Amino acid sequence: MADGSSLRSKLAASLPKSQRFTLYHLSTPPTLSPALYSAPPGQKPEKTTCESHFLSVTICHNDKRIQIFALEVLIYTTQDLITLFVSKADSTGYLHLLKLPKGTASPLRTISSTFIAHLVDNRKRHDRQLVVSLFARSQNQYLFPGSIENPGKHVLDDRGLIKWWCRVLEPVLQSCESKSDTPELDRWLKKEPSHITSKAYLRVPSCDLHETRSFFPPHVRHNPALLAKWHPNKDPLRDLAGYAPTAPERCLIPRFPDDPKSRFVDELDDELTEPPPSSQTQESPSKGKQPGKWKSVRSLDQFWELMAFRQECSSGRLVGFLWAVFTPQQVADRLEESGPIPFAERVMRRPHISDGPGTFAPVVQPPMTPPAEQLVDPHLPDADDQEFSPATVARAIGPPTYAPPAEETALVLPAKHYARINRLLLSLDYADLDIAAESSERWIGDVGICAGKEEWGFEVMGERELEVQGGADGGGAEGAGEKGKGVEQAHTLDMGLMRKKKRGTEGDGSTVAEDTNGGVNVLATGLVRKKPKIT
Numbered sequence: 022m023a024d025g026s027s028l029r030s031k032l033a034a035s036l037p038k039s040q041r042f043t044l045y046h047l048s049t050p051p052t053l054s055p056a057l058y059s060a061p062p063g064q065k066p067e068k069t070t071c072e073s074h075f076l077s078v079t080i081c082h083n084d085k086r087i088q089i090f091a092l093e094v095l096i097y098t099t100q101d102l103i104t105l106f107v108s109k110a111d112s113t114g115y116l117h118l119l120k121l122p123k124g125t126a127s128p129l130r131t132i133s134s135t136f137i138a139h140l141v142d143n144r145k146r147h148d149r150q151l152v153v154s155l156f157a158r159s160q161n162q163y164l165f166p167g168s169i170e171n172p173g174k175h176v177l178d179d180r181g182l183i184k185w186w187c188r189v190l191e192p193v194l195q196s197c198e199s200k201s202d203t204p205e206l207d208r209w210l211k212k213e214p215s216h217i218t219s220k221a222y223l224r225v226p227s228c229d230l231h232e233t234r235s236f237f238p239p240h241v242r243h244n245p246a247l248l249a250k251w252h253p254n255k256d257p258l259r260d261l262a263g264y265a266p267t268a269p270e271r272c273l274i275p276r277f278p279d280d281p282k283s284r285f286v287d288e289l290d291d292e293l294t295e296p297p298p299s300s301q302t303q304e305s306p307s308k309g310k311q312p313g314k315w316k317s318v319r320s321l322d323q324f325w326e327l328m329a330f331r332q333e334c335s336s337g338r339l340v341g342f343l344w345a346v347f348t349p350q351q352v353a354d355r356l357e358e359s360g361p362i363p364f365a366e367r368v369m370r371r372p373h374i375s376d377g378p379g380t381f382a383p384v385v386q387p388p389m390t391p392p393a394e395q396l397v398d399p400h401l402p403d404a405d406d407q408e409f410s411p412a413t414v415a416r417a418i419g420p421p422t423y424a425p426p427a428e429e430t431a432l433v434l435p436a437k438h439y440a441r442i443n444r445l446l447l448s449l450d451y452a453d454l455d456i457a458a459e460s461s462e463r464w465i466g467d468v469g470i471c472a473g474k475e476e477w478g479f480e481v482m483g484e485r486e487l488e489v490q491g492g493a494d495g496g497g498a499e500g501a502g503e504k505g506k507g508v509e510q511a512h513t514l515d516m517g518l519m520r521k522k523k524r525g526t527e528g529d530g531s532t533v534a535e536d537t538n539g540g541v542n543v544l545a546t547g548l549v550r551k552k553p554k555i556t
Contacts (some may be wrong), residue, residue, distance in 0.1 A: 028139045028430045029479055030407070035131045040119060042128070043086065045465060045478040047075040048431040049439045057097055057104065057275040059136070061268045062313040071440055072096045074431070076136050078129075079465075079478075082118045085458040086465065089116045090129045091164050093443075094140060095278075101263055103144050105137065106277050107155035111164035113451045114174025125487055130185065134192045135498050141197045145217065147349045152261055153190065156280060157183045157341040158333065167452035183225065183236045183341035190345045194219040194250060197347060198401055218353065219389030221251045222344040226329035230254050236341065257346050258321060260356070269313035281333045281340060285324075292316040432477050442468055 029047070036042060049072050056066035078090040090112045097104040112129060121128075137153060145151055160178045161169040168174055177185060197219060225233050233253035234242065241247045259266075262273040271290065292315050293463040318324050334340045348356075412423035434442070445467055469477050 026400055027332070028136070029481055031135050031139055032481045033484050035135050035485055036128055036481060037121060037125060037481050037487050038485055040121070040131075040483040040485070041081065042127070042481045043081070043478050044079040044132075044430070044481060045079070045468070046431045047073075047074045047077075047439060047442065047468065048433055049436045050433060051096075051098065051152065052436055054097065055276075057099075057277070058264075059269075059272050059276070059313075061264060061272050069331070070098045074140065075439070075443070076132075077214040077464075078132055079461060080115070080119060082115070082454075082458075084383065086461050087113070087115050087454070087458055088165070088464070089113055091134065091446075092136060093164075094137065096140065096144065098144075101149050101265045102261060103146065103149060103151040104275065105140055105144075105151070105153045105373065107137070107153070108278065109164055111162060111168070112174065113165045113168045113457055114171040115454065115457060117173050122487060128483075130189055137189070138193045138196050141193060141347065145197070145347060145349075147351050150261065150349075150352055151347040152257065153345040154275070155186060155343050156282075157186045157343065158281075159338055164446060165449075165451040165457075166447060167450040167456070170452040171457075172525045179339040179341075180236070183223075183339065183343075186237075186341065186343055187221075187223065187236055187241075188238050190221060190343060191241060191247075194221055194345055205324055216350045217463060218348050218350075219250060220257070220346050220348075222255050222257050222346070223253055224256050224325060224342045225254075225339055226325060226331075226334040228254075228339065247527050256321070256325075256342070257344055261346070269315070270318060270324060271313060271315060273321065274324070281328070282342070284333075285328060285331060289315045289318055313452070327432075355390050430479050432474070435474060438471055442471065442486075 032042075032044070051070040054069050054071035056069045058067065058292050060066045072095075074094045074096065076092045077088055079086045081087075082143055091110065091242045092107070093109040095106045095108050097106065110133065116127075121129075141151060141153065144394055157179075157202065159177060159182045161176055169176070223233055223236060225236065230253050234251075237248070237251050237253075241251055256274075258273045262268070262275075264272050271286055274282055274286050276286060293313065318327065328334055343393065442464075449456040449464060451460055465478070
């Protein structure tokens with residue numbers, strides 16, 4: 022990968038000048054996982070793979086490393102859809118140690134946008150859609166235990182958190198739209214890169230159209246061209262699932278881990294005439310009067326109406342569901358002509374690329390097994406090689422049209438040991454500065470020992486000139502939010518909500534004078550009017 026397109030260079034160009042950050046990027050190889058979407062009756066679930074990416078950000082304070090932020094993204098891949106699910110995010114509240122000027126845009130928002138855009142850039146394909154999905158739910162802490170006890174951590178409320186995530190995804194929409202989805206492949210095939218269109222969707226149960234639109238970034242609301250890409254109170258679920266319009270609603274809603282939609286779907290499945298098997302089984306139910314249909318929910322709109330009464334969405338706090346969808350021109354033309362590809366046709370189809378006139382050859386994917394020096398203790402049992410081998414993954418979803426470049430910054434771990442590292446993080450404490458420093462050093466050191474690397478991670482020195490801004494992102498603040506997702510910010514009113522009259526000329530030409538000696542405002546003579554006497 023070219024140096025200019027590396028994660029390190031992207032972050033350096035976006036972060037405040039002369040500010041040093043150290044980032045630790047963990048990932049897992051793609052492994053078979055349960056299908057995101059339930060299969061319609063009589064059909065098999067679509068084969069799906071999943072890979073995890075975890076990014077931890079630290080700063081140096083008094084020669085000690087302090088974790089300030091962490092973000093996890095799960096990437097699900099099928100033959101026709103790539104889904105990036107922002108699973109977890111949290112901050113510790115120690116960003117203020119950098120002493121950034123008040124009004125500086127939050128580096129945590131910049132890091133989140135850059136990291137997500139980097140993952141999108143590396144996984145876009147010309148033959149399939151890509152979607153970034155997340156839900157914003159305000160919570161005191163999620164990834165960093167005890168961090169809520171840190172007085173420097175200011176947790177965003179529900180509304181502020183939804184607005185923050187909209188601001189995170191807006192640069193991703195702009196940066197990823199005009200680029201080619203497979204630049205190296207396009208150069209090899211000597212063809213023009215296909216255009217990619219991007220759209221954003223936001224649903225906030227119990228909020229009307231006007232309220233939902235108020236969560237959009239201010240510059241989006243005032244720019245008709247940008248606003249056209251944002252769709253309030255809408256979702257792309259029916260288009261993304263790829264099933265026929267007559268498919269049951271339960272087949273259109275993805276089942277992400279720890280997701281309110283998934284929990285509601287699980288409860289609604291109890292209404293089915295015949296209990297459906299899990300997505301890991303071979304067949305879906307085909308018996309009963311209405312197999313695969315819920316009794317109480319007959320449409321996606323009704324599903325969202327009932328979501329507003331769920332405890333997670335009606336306990337005094339709002340929950341936002343956000344999608345950013347990237348559609349290549351090739352896929353857009355196909356959907357416009359014939360609609361979603363039938364499931365049976367997708368099962369039979371395998372993507373290929375041209376190997377010359379009249380011939381087609383599959384792309385050979387390089388082995389995804391991490392190098393020996395990156396494996397965990399060899400005495401520990403590794404993941405099931407037969408179940409999660411690259412050959413098994415290739416047979417599950419077919420060879421990709423273009424293998425993404427290896428993450429040059431990522432430390433690859435087997436799924437079992439990646440989960441163990443996450444459990445370690447949840448057992449640490451970040452209540453005060455000294456304890457947080459010890460916990461940070463322990464987490465970084467244990468990951469290095471587990472991977473057989475004494476030193477890992479990469480440093481980034483910011484190169485962007487500081488820009489002092491007004492609004493909620495000021496002060497380089499941070500925070501915790503959606504399941505701990507979010508950043509701490511000062512809570513300020515939108516400037517559009519407060520209008521002050523200018524001191525000086527009034528609408529009728531009168532003026533306001535000020536006594537500079539006593540500081541007492543007095544009316545100019547032109548403002549004193551006497552009523553005419555009526556004789």
